Amino acid sequence: MPTNPSKNHIPNPSQQDAALQQMNYKQIQSSMSNNPDHNNIYAQQAADYDRMIHYEDDKLEWKYSVQQVLATKPYDRIVELGAGTGRFTRVVLTEMANKEWPNGSYIALDASTAMLEQLKSNIENDALLGKITAPTAAKLHIQEAVHHKLPLADHSVDLIVAGWTVCYGVCEHNDPEQQAEAIARIMNELTRVLRPGGRIAIWETLGTGVPAPAVPASLQVYIQALEEQYGFHRTELSTSFRFPSMEEAKYITNWFFGSTACDLLTPDTDGSVVLPSYTGLWVWDKNKARH
Template sequence: MTTPLHPSAATGFDQGAAAYARGRPDYPPAIVDWLREALALTPRSRVVDLGAGTGKFVPSLLATGADIVAVEPVAGMRAQFAAEYPQLTVLDGTAEAMPLADASVDAVVCATAFHWFATAAALAEIRRVLRPGGRLGLIWNVRDERVPWVTRLADLVRSYAGDTPRQADDTWRRVFPAEGFGPLQQTEFAHSHEGPAETVIVGRLLSTSFIAALPAAAREELTQRIHALIAAEPELAGSDRVAMPYRTMAYATQKIA
């Protein structure tokens, strides 16, 4: 039985798919070598982009030459994905019910997605579709809160989170160690998202699921608060371009043959 999508994802990502595509950062170039080494992706591999969203992780996967199948439960996200990558297949499915045959893929990748479906049932389904020895990769772009102004922005947004699942709360880790999988291997990359503050900061924060799901008036109030914080930060105020610092966290585990 498939767990219903959290309301923040069902509403926020469906309504905010275009904002998500504009506001979210890409992934660091170094992640391509990680995909080749940690997940063993080659042009002969078949990989599932699970919780593919609008396709933000697709360029990294395309660079490996692997055959890509995307699975995404939110209709608005699928439409954005299909418009951006008409040459790829994007299927309507969830982590607990993928429309794929048993042992049919070499790898499953969840890019800024696994926290939404970190359950034993999802891992059992991932294990089902993986071939013996297949790999699971979990990747997140995490704002680097070691930088004080990033922490202040994060605190502003966190107050709206409610019970929305988030990578930062680490509850996704509770499903590991997982039956049928080896230990998680962790790698970290430094990354940044550069551009106008309106895109890199405001657009990114407004693309957050629980923010996109807010009523318009509440979202506008938050937008004004973000602008006020930017104007008060010496490192940001009056800058044509800013750099939001990230830590890209990557985890790999292998299906036990």
């Protein structure tokens, strides 16, 4: 996977993002713990989560991986699971604006109303700033849904993308046996809606605040099933966070990842602060699937 030569890349926030920078640190601090409540964050703190993800992927390896998936072949109908505040949505729509996509549509699904509201706001802002063309933005459809029950017809989708989300549907509050059942339900649903030749691309964490990429213990049953049972192929990416200051780095890291991850915060020579983070991309092609 190619990397960007500029290791000092720091996201250039929009006016809306700049406003988020003024968020009261005391509000973040009040929610800090060693075990952050991610369900509460997704439901109640979507704007703060959106602010955090601007700092991730300092070498742009994740972004390049999305571009490579889209470049494989034409996709008319793309569906995103767990779309959140629109991180994938914005990248994909920007890419598709530069392609022939006359019959294209993009369906962003998420179980959180707050996340989808933030996504809608982000896309509207991008369209106003000219980052996404109005005709491309009009191809976006937003709907609440969970992974194992998609509001989609059989054989109606060309590409399914899911970033840091299927793991929750499979692993959260489930023992290994329940995880196996959950991944089977989700895979049955995904393959139901895929057209012949369709593709699934799933991004999941390989650790944040860790010295090297590795499948977290809590995801091992799930990832093993993806690779060994279903035949997904893995690519490892370096997707570290780069914060503008140590103060910002400590607050955001503690807020979302817990205090232990702060031990890996590393100042750089330009004053920015790096938190190592790794991501895996797992790709599955329906025509090449194991049966």
